[in-house]
Amino acid sequence: MMTFLSMMVLCFALGWPALARAQGNPWNNPVVSPRVGTGGEVTFSVSAPSASRVELSGQFMDGTCPMRKGTDGVWSVTVKIGRPDIYPYSFRIDGVEVSDPSNPLAFPNERFKASLLEMPDTAALYARHKDVPRGQVRYCSYYSEVLQTDRTMLVYTPPGYDREAGRRYPVLYLVSGTTDTEETWYKVGRVDAILDNLIARGEAEPMLVVMPYGYMPSHGTPMPSSPEAAEMYATFARELTEAVIPYVESEFRTELSRESRAVGGFSRGGGQALFAAFSHPELFAHVASYSAYLTPQVMDRNFGRLMEDPARMDSLYRVKWFGVGRGDFLYADVMRHLDYFREKGISCRTRITDGGHTWMNARAYLAETLRLFFRSPES
Amino acid sequence: MMTFLSMMVLCFALGWPALARAQGNPWNNPVVSPRVGTGGEVTFSVSAPSASRVELSGQFMDGTCPMRKGTDGVWSVTVKIGRPDIYPYSFRIDGVEVSDPSNPLAFPNERFKASLLEMPDTAALYARHKDVPRGQVRYCSYYSEVLQTDRTMLVYTPPGYDREAGRRYPVLYLVSGTTDTEETWYKVGRVDAILDNLIARGEAEPMLVVMPYGYMPSHGTPMPSSPEAAEMYATFARELTEAVIPYVESEFRTELSRESRAVGGFSRGGGQALFAAFSHPELFAHVASYSAYLTPQVMDRNFGRLMEDPARMDSLYRVKWFGVGRGDFLYADVMRHLDYFREKGISCRTRITDGGHTWMNARAYLAETLRLFFRSPES
Numbered sequence: 001m002m003t004f005l006s007m008m009v010l011c012f013a014l015g016w017p018a019l020a021r022a023q024g025n026p027w028n029n030p031v032v033s034p035r036v037g038t039g040g041e042v043t044f045s046v047s048a049p050s051a052s053r054v055e056l057s058g059q060f061m062d063g064t065c066p067m068r069k070g071t072d073g074v075w076s077v078t079v080k081i082g083r084p085d086i087y088p089y090s091f092r093i094d095g096v097e098v099s100d101p102s103n104p105l106a107f108p109n110e111r112f113k114a115s116l117l118e119m120p121d122t123a124a125l126y127a128r129h130k131d132v133p134r135g136q137v138r139y140c141s142y143y144s145e146v147l148q149t150d151r152t153m154l155v156y157t158p159p160g161y162d163r164e165a166g167r168r169y170p171v172l173y174l175v176s177g178t179t180d181t182e183e184t185w186y187k188v189g190r191v192d193a194i195l196d197n198l199i200a201r202g203e204a205e206p207m208l209v210v211m212p213y214g215y216m217p218s219h220g221t222p223m224p225s226s227p228e229a230a231e232m233y234a235t236f237a238r239e240l241t242e243a244v245i246p247y248v249e250s251e252f253r254t255e256l257s258r259e260s261r262a263v264g265g266f267s268r269g270g271g272q273a274l275f276a277a278f279s280h281p282e283l284f285a286h287v288a289s290y291s292a293y294l295t296p297q298v299m300d301r302n303f304g305r306l307m308e309d310p311a312r313m314d315s316l317y318r319v320k321w322f323g324v325g326r327g328d329f330l331y332a333d334v335m336r337h338l339d340y341f342r343e344k345g346i347s348c349r350t351r352i353t354d355g356g357h358t359w360m361n362a363r364a365y366l367a368e369t370l371r372l373f374f375r376s377p378e379s
Numbered sequence: 380m381m382t383f384l385s386m387m388v389l390c391f392a393l394g395w396p397a398l399a400r401a402q403g404n405p406w407n408n409p410v411v412s413p414r415v416g417t418g419g420e421v422t423f424s425v426s427a428p429s430a431s432r433v434e435l436s437g438q439f440m441d442g443t444c445p446m447r448k449g450t451d452g453v454w455s456v457t458v459k460i461g462r463p464d465i466y467p468y469s470f471r472i473d474g475v476e477v478s479d480p481s482n483p484l485a486f487p488n489e490r491f492k493a494s495l496l497e498m499p500d501t502a503a504l505y506a507r508h509k510d511v512p513r514g515q516v517r518y519c520s521y522y523s524e525v526l527q528t529d530r531t532m533l534v535y536t537p538p539g540y541d542r543e544a545g546r547r548y549p550v551l552y553l554v555s556g557t558t559d560t561e562e563t564w565y566k567v568g569r570v571d572a573i574l575d576n577l578i579a580r581g582e583a584e585p586m587l588v589v590m591p592y593g594y595m596p597s598h599g600t601p602m603p604s605s606p607e608a609a610e611m612y613a614t615f616a617r618e619l620t621e622a623v624i625p626y627v628e629s630e631f632r633t634e635l636s637r638e639s640r641a642v643g644g645f646s647r648g649g650g651q652a653l654f655a656a657f658s659h660p661e662l663f664a665h666v667a668s669y670s671a672y673l674t675p676q677v678m679d680r681n682f683g684r685l686m687e688d689p690a691r692m693d694s695l696y697r698v699k700w701f702g703v704g705r706g707d708f709l710y711a712d713v714m715r716h717l718d719y720f721r722e723k724g725i726s727c728r729t730r731i732t733d734g735g736h737t738w739m740n741a742r743a744y745l746a747e748t749l750r751l752f753f754r755s756p757e758s
Contacts, residue, residue, distance in 0.1 A: 048473065048474065048475045094431075095427065096430065098477040098492070099492055101491065101492055104489040104490075111481070112480065113478055128529050134521065136517045136630075138515045138518075139565075141515075141571065141572075143509045162631075251515075251541065
């Protein structure tokens, strides 16, 4: 439920392209989609002359909405979106979910194909500003001895990283969700622009952000509440501590204390982050869970002794942060995790918001926690 | 025409996944596609219960091939591919071209949606080897004063770049084709793996490879033989020399002589590379055109005086290289460019191959030229 959005299907098509990229000019495809109008009307279009049913699905609305076929075989619909943001959306053409053929902004994912609607909003933290110094994002390929396979991780380096040759930086390890890839926090989460802006404003410490690939091949995709999930989390913790962190600390100029390492994640990545942080208090002093949780059973079985010592928990973890939306399908599970902490007398910061299990929320939670990591101890 | 491929539709489905990434395990999509068998049979599958016609299109064959619907609503086809490579392919579902929903390897493009079939071949230059030192690929965002918009470029840095703090490197500027993005040479062209392997074997100089975004917003997508194409090339040359190169030379440790700069590209990018190189002999000493050309009219109008001085041309450009496939739809145009050089008495290296206007060819041409750049003068 996204109560902050007023959604309305309009019967006309107008507006201009939201992107500075190539649009509507290819030799073989004159469709421009999406088009963002001045009043928040967004028109989506796709050419499918032979299809019998085409629908729009997007995180700016509940469910799907039918598109209407024009005489040229192009199906369109205009929706009004009250709040500018970056929204994943897709089309369903005769029941098959596809990305928007006219939109180059793709959602990196192992499974579903979606596109990104970016509504211009210069006030947004993810917006690019000409005069804000920019970091870079590196794609690093490595062979993991833990998983016995090739992997890729992304590493954000802050503005000036190459110039300040003697300086070391704290590191946030940031994991994305089920079926997401190592690119999702960058391409959808816009970590780089958000952090560039926060650093420029003095609201976040200059830091590295490492985005590993969260999928553990030998474990498949267990439900987060299942016992198998904990085994998968444990394998991820090995990959993180025995492959990812050694790579990062040998290739980049990182600070090496536990106070200079944070781990966070969205959805499955949040579970992985919590499990890694509690498994390795010697490595991490900050942990953030965006729309994610561990079950009381997993907590008791794996971290029982630590959880019985709330004073130690609170002194170990300078940031313990949970964010979730009231409309999230994992809301009750996250609340159960927070209840668990409350019963044990363990403190944590929380942010309960509108919205569901979305990247719009994940992005907002990330921005909030980037302001907390590597700063003064949590009070 | 890809005569080196024996293509054959088989009526059974077997084999195993080609990728170490997540496959066939999502909660909502049990389809695994593609599956590569031991004998080069590849099975493609897509769930589309309501579709009335589904076809496979791929650069391993001519035209399209129908897929067959199973009782579970999954459409499949098995083809036999004689030569391992990385092949773009897509499905046409009721006439709409879509990427493979089950395959995370996407082809970055402004317009069409395609996936990548990677057939295992450890002998291939793009194959990853555990013990070969690896470079990194950086995504760099910048504001272009030339184009008055935000742009992204990718920069490959060779193994050891961060460690050898005093060392400067030559730079290849590498441009992709019409509707491709700045990511295409990386994600499809596999520049990083190819160059890591060539450097490890001592067959290429350690170098940076800069992959700019080739689309010029104010010019649209002119046909390469049109007069408008030259105007677009000229704008690209400004972007390259006034925005991209200054960024690269301030952010990276580059050698600054013309002998240490090369420019190359595929398709539109090849035209852009030729135009930039001949416009700026003071900046570039190496140029490579993969499946691309300039018309005699463009050459005469823009570089007439230079072209009348073959001795100067040959001493200026240490590498002038043209590669094209006999099946390429631009083959005759490229031949016309080579005829132009021959008439003027200007030497160049050529590689005429089988195959068409494909990324399989572009990748092979790149590998050949990477061995030539920044080495001894062309004889």
